[in-house]
Amino acid sequence: MSGLRNRCYILIAFSLLLLTSHASLSFAEEKSDTGGEDKLVYIIPIENEVERGLEAFLQRTTEEAEAAGANHIIFEIDTPGGRVDSAGQIGKLMQNLDIPTTSYIVNEALSAGSYLALNTDNIYMSPQATMGASGVITQDGTAADKKAQSAWIASMKGAAESKGRDPEYAIAMADADKNLPEYGAPKGEFLTLSPQDAVEVKYAKGIVNNRVELLYELGLSNATIVETETTLAEEVARFVTSPIVIPILLSVASLGLIVELYSPGFGVAGTMGLISLVLFFYGHIIAGLAGMEAIILLVLGIILIILEFFVPGGIIGIIGVGAVIGSLFLSGYDLGHMSMSIAIAFIVAIIAAVILFKSIGLEKGIFRHIILRDRTTSDLGYVSSIARTELIGKTGVAVTPLRPAGIAVFENERLDVVTEGNFIDVNKKVKVVKTEGMRVVVREI
Incomplete structure (x- = not known):
């Protein structure tokens, strides 16, 4: 009986040893x-x-x-x-x-x-x-x-x-x-x-x-x-694709373009406008918003706008502006927000153009290359080959009523004349006040 009891004790001890070993192994695995x-x-x-x-x-x-x-x-x-x-x-x-x-x-x-x-x-x-x-x-x-x-x-x-x-x-x-x-x-x-x-x-x-x-x-x-x-590129992309920054960039770009049109050479305004435009498209490309089609449309639009200064008509310029605006829409992630941003930039451009036109006119910038400034006035030495400037100051007599055009005689020379606007009766003395080519203007003495 005691031998059976001892064997039971040994079996129980062995079982406890196995359980303890398994628990220790599980704990070690869990710990690792x-x-x-x-x-x-x-x-x-x-x-x-x-x-x-x-x-x-x-x-x-x-x-x-x-x-x-x-x-x-x-x-x-x-x-x-x-x-x-x-x-x-x-x-x-x-x-x-x-x-x-x-x-x-x-x-x-x-x-x-x-x-x-x-x-x-x-x-x-x-x-x-x-x-x-x-x-x-x-x-x-x-x-x-x-x-x-x-x-x-x-x-x-x-x-x-x-x-x-x-x-x-x-x-x-x-x-x-x-x-x-x-x-x-x-x-x-x-x-x-x-x-x-x-x-x-x-x-x-x-x-x-x-x-x-x-x-x-x-x-x-x-x-x-x-x-x-x-990355730096991603930081730039996150900044320039912000809904607040987009209209600012487009406004600076349009303002720089307008100011540059009124400025001789290419200066700070044009550089700022160009950088703003580059930042806009660079950020949108990094963000995956602008593809090659937007870039191609932008470049095409810029080329057409430049050609407008050399080709008369205006159609090429309008198409170029439309291409640039189309590239902006292709790059935007929200049609409504992009429309608002473009509208803000457009208003800024109009205000700048009006202010610069009133203060500077078209005397400077690229406009000076496309506006005809030569004048053939007499004070600059231009005289018509048939102008009768020697008649100025001479007196004569109207041989027909001048209403206001008619005929007058100056030193036995009959000439077609015209008054300054009033009527002069026949046989009235007249004086030549100016000549404009074949046109002789007289005034009653």
Whole structure:
């Protein structure tokens, strides 16, 4: 009996040893995975306004991450929002990524920024961060029409649902008619979530103070980190494709052209106008908005405008201006905004032209080459070969009534004469006051 008991004890001890060994091995594996030593993480910033320049930057960096075999992408978000159409394109880009993604809201993810965060797998927030206030606002500060609002609300709802989040709160971020007073958003106000509220409604997975804490929470504290930055070209593209900068660039370009037309040689105004035009197209090319067709149309338009100064008619110049305007429309991402920008530039050009014409006239600049200035006046020594200047001052007698033309005799020479406008009777004495070619003007004495 005691032998059986001993064998049982040995069996139990052996079983406990196996369980302990398995638990220790599992813990060791889990510990090694937690650090993520063999993982590659890309950090991609989403800062400032959401626009097409940002879209081009994110397209490049996410493609780099995929090509490098990244295991995780962290988007560090700090943006007040921006263009809805650009946000939509970026959202599609995020949804198509096969790499796990996390949004780390450093400061704010408002408007279009909240939509971008909703398109990632995880959301973490810093203690001072905010997320929401996503209503669609037009450039003049008013609410967008119902059609645009409805489409945007549907986009916010879809983004939340795609990652398993309750869409009610995403809708409230974009729809002021929702009523969520417990989260500071009564009816008439857009929802903005604090970090605590975001965790409570399961939009955010946690609150972290910095990137180090975030990597630890993701189990990637020992992973290889690659920080991406915008290139100089992308910075320029983001700046010049801003809705505020575009009308300024076009206005400077048109103003420089007009001033240059009134200036001798090619100076500062023309250089500024040319640089503005180059910046506009350069930025739009980098952002993927302007293609070769826009550049070809621009060059063709400029050539036609130059030819207009040498070919009479005006049609070539009109076609050239139309080609330049067409190239601008081809480069724009929003027809309405581009129309407004071109209109502003056109008004600036007209005002400048009127001011310069009144102050300078057509005495300088390129106009001096296309305006005929030679005059064949008598004070410059030009005399007609048949002019009778020797008659000026001579007196004679009208032999016919002058009404106002007629005949008068001067030293036995009969001449066709004309008065200054009044009638002179026959036999009245007259005096020659001036001659204009064959025309002899007389006045009654």
